[in-house]
Amino acid sequence: MIFILNGKETSYTGNPSARLLDVLRDEFRLTGVKCGCKEGECGACSVIMNGLLVNSCMVAMGTVSGCTITTIEGYRETSRYKVLDKAFSSVSAVQCGFCIPGMVLAAECILAKNPHPTEDEIRIGISGNLCRCTGYNAIVNAIAIAAKEGNGIW
């Protein structure tokens, strides 16, 4: 089975019922994809699948055939990431860091759909990604800053 992983055509011959999360972490060593609950509740394992944010723990490998998957390891090479990186840094939005790869990909999905979201729209967009450290304000602010500073890039 073939799919696009971080821009590269990739083949997978293992069990089709394996979780995308486990395959990304164990087989492809993409440990930026975090495992927080394996039940689709916390969002730490978020990846972008054909443009949509998904919990990779809830995706069976059998459904990945022909899809485009982006993890933080691929996304961090983009110019959009650099804008988010600067914005998150400017408000110190990263504390323990465990939710952050998923949060960053959630931010990308918000901005890809709507380059100038309102605060409410940002809050809705990250509501599937739990963060226990920040109280969310800094993350919401960071995404709003990225939207402003990255004017035109999304």
Next chain:
Amino acid sequence: MNIGDSVEKKDHAPKMGGAAIYAADYPVEGVLFGKLLHSGKARARIVEIRLPEIQEGYFVVDKNDVPGDNNVNIVKDDTPVFARETVEYIGDPILMVVGPDEKETERILKAIEVVYEELPPVINIRDYDTVFFDYNYGKGDLETAFAEADKVYTEQFETGYQEQAYLETQGMIAEPHPNKITVHGSMQCPYYVKGAVERAMGYTKEQVQIKQDTTGGGFGGKEAFPSILACQVAVAANKAGKPVRVIFDRREDMEFTSKRHPSLCTYKVAIKNGKITAMDIDVLFNGGAYTTLSAVVLQRGIICASGVYKVDNLMVRGRAVKTNLVPSGAYRGFGAPQTFFAVEMILDHIAKDLGVDSLQFKLDNLVQQDDATSTGGMYHFPVPIPQMVEKIDAASDYWVKRKEYAKPQTGRYRRGIGSSIFFHGAGFTGSGERDHIKAVTHLHKFPNGNVEILVSNSDMGQGLKTTFSKIVAHELDLPYDKIIIENPDTDRVPDSGPTVASRSLMTVGELLRRAAIKLREAWVDGEDQIVEERFKEPDFLIPFFLDKFQGDAYPTYAWGVNAIEVEVDTYTGITAVLGAWGCFDVGTPVDLNVVVGQMEGGFLQGIGYASIEQMTADDKGRIRNNSFSDYIIPTSMDVPKLNVIMHVEKYPDGPYGAKGAGELPLVGAPGAYAGALEQALGEPINKVPFSMDDTMKVLQRVRV
């Protein structure tokens, strides 16, 4: 540059890009998977353990494999590394299966049969028969004060569990070497882990190396528990002769690791001429099956039980009792959120009965600088609560709303606003720093002029790498990127104490500031230099005696004022938080972003504790709320208007005036939230969390 000006956090880049390596991220080649067999009974004697056939390369590890002492070195030594003849709670670790294939390890685990002889467990805190710790202290003449009171009020308050719910679960890896063992993983306190592993392994100091890995949140949950897990993986690795890793899954972590002590507090308060004249307080904490940290949690809980108020006649009794439930432990606030909730609520109720505004009533009874503390110490520094109340009122329009919402409300939606005023004693309770911790810090200057900070405090997200580096850079007048700070490794760093009690920045940060001054004065270009700085107790302290609960329990206090506004939907019982305002004084912020991040995160955890975070055990002692589906923590949608306002009252013995910060923002939220909710409902509230179900029960009863 001002010390408060924010910089990019030292750990920002690797965490942002997903490159930071947490315990679960290490390669697994050559490492055995370990899975714990947890007791399925709350209290039982183990009659027999029937093992399936086990192929070569797989091991079963239990109490008989512990080469040293099968007791985990915490405060007392009753927590076993692996269960003894009896199990004391559902989750008690009986044994560990280790092996090269994860699925086969799980298969073996499931095939093991434990024959139990069940014993009657104690599940409800009210049914306790074993008291782990029983303290009392007091002052004045209680009898006379109650006899002469205008009115006496008695009420009981209850608080539930709170689960730390750090996003990264517990995880630990042990690597055996000839006559030595290395254990690394997710932890707050490398030297606590080291002491525990030395004892379990029967090893000397030189034979045990502990390294903290990047840690995905702690909040107290990684203070003592990692010591237990580290002993277990060390024993397993020693038996197998290979590295062993254990990474908890979420359900295992939520159900079987320590959480905040549930409490039952009874308050009796005497009022004369509108003033509090006496308090008689009984505090009961549910310690769970083993003592772990209950002694110290209880000490803090009872020392602050009379709140921020001047109470000349005081009696406080506190007990931590045994139940056959998961051992309770450290969680941000460490006993204080429970008693602060009770004292804030009873004063709200008294004010209502007296027909006065509760916040004004509290301010009229507030302690002031130079007043005695509950334990006969002294508030050595200004008490900034009145100014902070003004700031909160300006931001939230508190007084106007409080009056408005007190009028009879009709219609589907009802509103309320509540407040709380509180402190958090900064640093260890009592003489812990002086007598037990004796912190040592080092700065290592390399010939190229880079300076490395060598301390055992761990950055688990709260920003210590950043704030420590800023302090050293500031004193040495060096660029921030010339300062190096790695995750602690006990082979390289001295013991500067654990990362707990809101002590790290205030206490260890100050030692680093002094060490940096020393280095600056001794600085020789091109040379390799090391300077050391050790803890010295501030001169102004009134010595604390734990046996009598007398003296300065804390050198100084961080202060807080909260206001929370809610709207209850009387059709559904759903409570929306319309706004939450927190004014916090943690002294000088050594990096404003970092401090505000701590305040916002802690405040939201406190609101979660008061409202939606519900965890209970059933009558068999099993915790059912063991996943993010059943134990709900706040999302980005729950409190969109969360506002933090800083107030600065400098502490001369903290770096640049900084005080303890991490725990304060959680402490006052339950009182303010419940205060708001009871105004909206028009009914008194005596427990948190106060869930949607609790609200519905009130609504059905009063038929609004």
